[in-house]
Amino acid sequence: DGGITQSPKYLFRKEGQNVTLSCEQNLNHDAMYWYRQDPGQGLRLIYYSQIVNDFQKGDIAEGYSVSREKKESFPLTVTSAQKNPTAFYLCASSLTGGSGYGYTFGSGTRLTVV
Amino acid sequence: SQQGEEDPQALSIQEGENATMNCSYKTSINNLQWYRQNSGRGLVHLILIRSNEREKHSGRLRVTLDTSKKSSSLLITASRAADTASYFCATVILTGGGNKLTFGTGTQLKVEL
Numbered sequence: 001d002g003g004i005t006q007s008p009k010y011l012f013r014k015e016g017q018n019v020t021l022s023c024e025q026n027l028n029h030d031a032m033y034w035y036r037q038d039p040g041q042g043l044r045l046i047y048y049s050q051i052v053n054d055f056q057k058g059d060i061a062e063g064y065s066v067s068r069e070k071k072e073s074f075p076l077t078v079t080s081a082q083k084n085p086t087a088f089y090l091c092a093s094s095l096t097g098g099s100g101y102g103y104t105f106g107s108g109t110r111l112t113v114v
Numbered sequence: 115s116q117q118g119e120e121d122p123q124a125l126s127i128q129e130g131e132n133a134t135m136n137c138s139y140k141t142s143i144n145n146l147q148w149y150r151q152n153s154g155r156g157l158v159h160l161i162l163i164r165s166n167e168r169e170k171h172s173g174r175l176r177v178t179l180d181t182s183k184k185s186s187s188l189l190i191t192a193s194r195a196a197d198t199a200s201y202f203c204a205t206v207i208l209t210g211g212g213n214k215l216t217f218g219t220g221t222q223l224k225v226e227l
Contacts, residue, residue, distance in 0.1 A: 031212055042118075042202060043157075043217040050212030058214070090156055096213060100145035100206055102159030103215060110154075 002027045006091050006106035013078070013085070013113050021076045021109045023091035032074035033092040033103070036060060043090060049074055050096060078111065086113045118203045118218025126224045133190040135221040137203030138183075144206045144213070146179055148188050151200045151220075160188075160201075193225045 004025040013019045023032065031050050035043040045058030049068040063082025068074055074093075078085045088110050092103040118139045127133055139146070145164045149157040163170045163179045163186070170177045176189040190197055203218045 033215065035217070042219040043204075045214065045216060048212060048214065054211070056209070056211030056214075059216075088154075092157075092215075094213070094215075100147075100162055100164060100213070102147060102162050103149075103157075103204075104159070105149075105156035107156045108154075 004091060004093055004104050004106040006089075006109050008109060009107070011109055011111045013111060015113055016080045018077055018079050019111065021078070021089055021091075021111070023074045023076065023106060024072055025093045025104070026072060027093055027104060028071075029093035029104070030071070030096045031094045032068070033094075034058075034064070034066065034074070034076045035090045035092065037088040037090060037108075046076065046089075085111055087111060118205055118216065120201075120203060120218045120221045122221060123219070124222045124224070126226065127193055129193060129195055129225055129227050131193055131225075133193050133197070133223055133225070135188045135201055135203075135223070137186045137188070137218050139186075139203075139205045139218075140184065141205075141207060143181075144208050146177075146186050147204045147206065147215070148175075148177060148186075149202045149204060149217075151202065153199075157202065190223075193223075195225050195227055197225050198223060 007022045033048040034046040047066040049055035065077045091106045094103045095101040121136045147162045148160045202220045
């Protein structure tokens with residue numbers, strides 16, 4: 001079955017540590033996205049990538065880094081510079097071009113800093 | 115920054131009633147999409163309406179778009195308890211780096227038996 005997989009589902013991190021969240025898709029989608037969701041809030045865009053080896057900062061990129069070495073994978077690293085990393089992180093992918101396509105979301109990773 | 119703002123923030127209705135949610139946005143868009151999120155889960159795409167469309171239907175869903183007022187509405191007819199979820203509008207703009215999807219703040223819908 002085609003889909004988008006995020007791992008792990010739950011992640012605990014000590015303050016000062018970097019941590020990497022995995023996002024893999026087998027939908028052959030060109031574009032991939034990372035969002036952050038805080039309790040009772042909407043989603044805020046962290047980074048997005050339209051093609052391999054290229055990505056753009058979203059609205060809240062500070063303290064995060066990404067890579068896009070393969071079409072299927074778009075890992076997100078939450079660095080120690082991110083002041084308030086505890087949140088629900090969602091990865092999404094979509095086709096590109098034309099007049100628009102819906103996005104497919106993963107089931108999310110809940111990160112807690114302890 | 116949040117592109118879209120939804121209204122109301124929360125809505126509670128009885129099963130069988132219709133639910134209407136509104137979304138306003140700030141800039142010109144390529145298309146507008148509505149998503150559903152069950153508590154603690156990922157989002158599910160419901161419907162997409164392009165900037166040159168005014169109304170679209172999908173099953174019990176009806177979406178309207180008024181680009182002159184920069185607003186959209188989502189109508190769920192004959193609601194069911196299983197429709198209980200958060201609903202988000204999201205706008206797509208075209209940037210040099212690709213399509214950018216920006217979400218609103220969401221409406222929490224509760225459908226009671």
